[in-house]
Amino acid sequence: MERMESMEPLSAFYTTAYPEIQPESGYGSGDKTPPAPAPAYDQELVHKTILVGDSGVGKTSLLVQFDQGKFIPGSFSATVGIGFTNKVVTVDNLKVKLQIWDTAGQERFRSVTHAYYRDAHALLLLYDITSKSSFDNIRAWLTEIHEYAQSDVVIMLLGNKTDMAGERAIRREEGERLAREYSVPFMETSAKTGVNVELAFTAVAKDLKSRAIQHPTEPKFKIHEYIEAQKEKSSCCSFF
Numbered sequence: 382m383e384r385m386e387s388m389e390p391l392s393a394f395y396t397t398a399y400p401e402i403q404p405e406s407g408y409g410s411g412d413k414t415p416p417a418p419a420p421a422y423d424q425e426l427v428h429k430t431i432l433v434g435d436s437g438v439g440k441t442s443l444l445v446q447f448d449q450g451k452f453i454p455g456s457f458s459a460t461v462g463i464g465f466t467n468k469v470v471t472v473d474n475l476k477v478k479l480q481i482w483d484t485a486g487q488e489r490f491r492s493v494t495h496a497y498y499r500d501a502h503a504l505l506l507l508y509d510i511t512s513k514s515s516f517d518n519i520r521a522w523l524t525e526i527h528e529y530a531q532s533d534v535v536i537m538l539l540g541n542k543t544d545m546a547g548e549r550a551i552r553r554e555e556g557e558r559l560a561r562e563y564s565v566p567f568m569e570t571s572a573k574t575g576v577n578v579e580l581a582f583t584a585v586a587k588d589l590k591s592r593a594i595q596h597p598t599e600p601k602f603k604i605h606e607y608i609e610a611q612k613e614k615s616s617c618c619s620f621f
């Protein structure tokens with residue numbers, strides 16, 4: 382089943398992705414020159430974001446839900462190869478361009494997807510809360526990510542299919558514990574109902590934008606705290 386357009390790996394788009402910005406002068410050592418303002422965010426930057434995880438955990442469904450706001454039920458047709466969808470997320474009144482790559486979870490495509498890790502800026506790693514094996518494989522996925530991706534890649538762990546509460550095999554706390562162990566943010570999602578789908582991508586977009594304009598005088602964006610704050614803001618229990 383052909384789900385998405387495909388394209389050669391991205392390279393030229395992102396030549397100036399995260400420039401290292403040095404202050405011209407610093408506060409605190411008698412120098413009264415105000416620090417240089419943070420550089421403007423380049424809204425033409427394209428942030429390459431990749432969905433990974435075992436076959437059937439819901440990567441394609443998550444992307445379709447985020448992109449089109451719908452869930453297509455029915456028989457499962459595994460992704461073959463890799464394809465991408467462009468999506469613009471508005472954060473803090475700025476447009477953040479995400480190029481979201483949907484990879485095939487099946488083992489036989491693994492060597493293909495590894496090649497895409499290297500220039501990834503973010504990786505959303507999914508397991509299925511009804512599948513213990515997909516959760517057990519997360520450590521292997523993280524090992525691969527650490528082997529092939531850049532060390533500063535943004536990683537988020539997602540436990541998908543929360544609408545299938547009756548078939549839950551992995552408790553939320555287990556997901557949280559694993560995420561803590563690897564110091565990555567975590568949330569549970571449902572590609573079917575849309576719970577937390579938008580938040581997952583928005584949090585990643587915010588983090589990517591913040592890294593792209595990171596200025597030494599400004600506090601770093603803390604993705605964990607952002608997610609927690611959104612959770613508190615929520616009137617009901619849709620988070621986690």
Ligand SMILES: Nc1nc2c(ncn2[C@@H]2O[C@H](COP(=O)(O)OP(=O)(O)OP(=O)(O)O)[C@@H](O)[C@H]2O)c(=O)[nH]1
Pocket residue numbers: 434435436437438439440441442443453454455456457458459460461484485486487541542543544545570571572573574
């Ligand atoms: N109930 C429920 N079903 C889901 C959810 N997400 C995905 N599914 C179903 O799970 C099956 C697999 O979903 P896909 O999105 O194709 O999974 P994938 O991770 O892209 O699989 P590969 O392409 O093989 O890597 C499909 O039958 C989906 O309808 C969800 O959140 N809730």
